[in-house]
Amino acid sequence: MIALIKGESEAGRLMQARLDMNRAWADAKAMLAANMQVLLVVAGVFFFLPNAIAAVFMPSFGEVLVQIEALGPTPNPDDVLALFSEFMGRTWWIYLLLALLQAIGMLGLLALLSDSNRPTVGQALAFGVMAVVPYVVGQLxxxxxxxxxxxxxxxxxxxxxxxxxxxxxxxxxxxxxxxxVKCSLLAPVMAIERKLNPFAALARSWRLTKGNSLVLFAFYALIIVAVMVIGLVAQLVVSVSSLLGPSALMLAAAIVGSFVTLGYNVVKLGVLAAVHRQLSGNPGKDIGKTFD
Structure with a gap:
């Protein structure tokens, strides 16, 4: 009976939860500011370096577009498909490795941002390694x-x-x-609540976002639009480096693009952690506390 009452109370609380975007943004900024030093180090290892190295050394998708253009104005669809298949056959493992590294970094950073047990960076990243397979299954x-x-x-x-x-x-x-939108809290649910069953984590995300889908969509859309604007400005900055030659342009594009990716992922993680904290009613650790 007590369990039933608690379950009904929990269900009622979740039904009444409404996302305050201003509060969520303020919480996200506070978390990021309080932990910026460690955030940048870990994000640099898992977001910036892999993307920068891949952009410089891995085969470019632009090569495929050049090859397609060489086929003429009306290329044979089978030839186009063959070019795409050949490119993916050479590079699929690179994209998979990048996705796994970023997933580990994301799960680890979410654990660092919100775990009330104040784990060390090593402990949080070890959790990221442990949780990456269930997370990938959930994403699939x-x-x-x-x-x-x-x-x-x-x-x-x-x-x-x-x-x-x-x-x-x-x-x-x-x-x-x-x-x-409904499944957007999959990573926070796994990293913060330690729900590693992908089906249970997705169901939890669905319940947490109940009644807030439009607000969450608007919130996420504002962030994406802001990143797109920053990306356009970054492209203008990169275009100046073309005066120094194609090698300088490629290097500048890799560095600037990786910085934009790093910034977007860090902000996204702060927002997801803040949204989860507000909708779950779990304050987690104090926002002002930094990592061990």
């Missing part, structure tokens, strides 16, 4: 659901008419964005 589940939400309606609609396929495709895109 979300990705498959999003793909189904988009392509199944297109296929069904296109079987009737092209116009209906386009209309249902737009509906599917909206559904995919909705799924993205």
């Amino acid at each position: 589940i979300v990705g498959l659901a999003q793909s189904g939400a988009v392509f199944l309606p297109i296929a069904l609609g296109a079987s009737v008419s092209a116009g209906l396929g386009l209309l249902l495709g737009l509906v599917g895109v909206v559904a995919a964005v909705y799924l993205w």
Whole structure:
């Protein structure tokens, strides 16, 4: 009976939870400011360096575009597919390694930002390694659901008419964005609440975001737009380096692009931690405390 009452109380509290964007942003800034030194070191290792090294040394996707352009104005679809397949066959393991490194860094930093037990950096990153496989499984589940939400309606609609396929495709895109918002707290749930079952973590994210989907979408969209603007400004800065030659341009693009990626990921983690804290009603550790 006591457990039932507690469960009903928890359900009622979650139903009443409403996200305050101003408060979440203020909490995120406070967490990031209090822990900036360690954040930058860890984020530099897991976000900046891998992206910069990959941008400089790995084969560029631009090579594929040049090869496609060389096929003429109306290239054979089979030839285009062959070029894409050959490129991915050479580089898939690099993209996988980058994704795993960034996932480990993200989970570790979320644990550092919000764990009331104040883990060391090593302990938090060890947790990131332990949690990366369940997290990837959860992301694959979300990705498959999003793909189904988009392509199944297109296929069904296109079987009737092209116009209906386009209309249902737009509906599917909206559904995919909705799924993205509803599952956006997967990483905080795993890292902060230690729920490593991907299905349970996704269900928890779904419950936490109940009644806040539109607000969360607006919040995330504002951050993405801000990053896009910063990215455009960064591209203008990089374009100046073209005066020094193609090598300087490539190096500048790699460094500046990696810095933008680092900044976006750090801000995203702070926002996710703050949103989770507010919607879960769990204050976690004091915002002003820094890492051990």
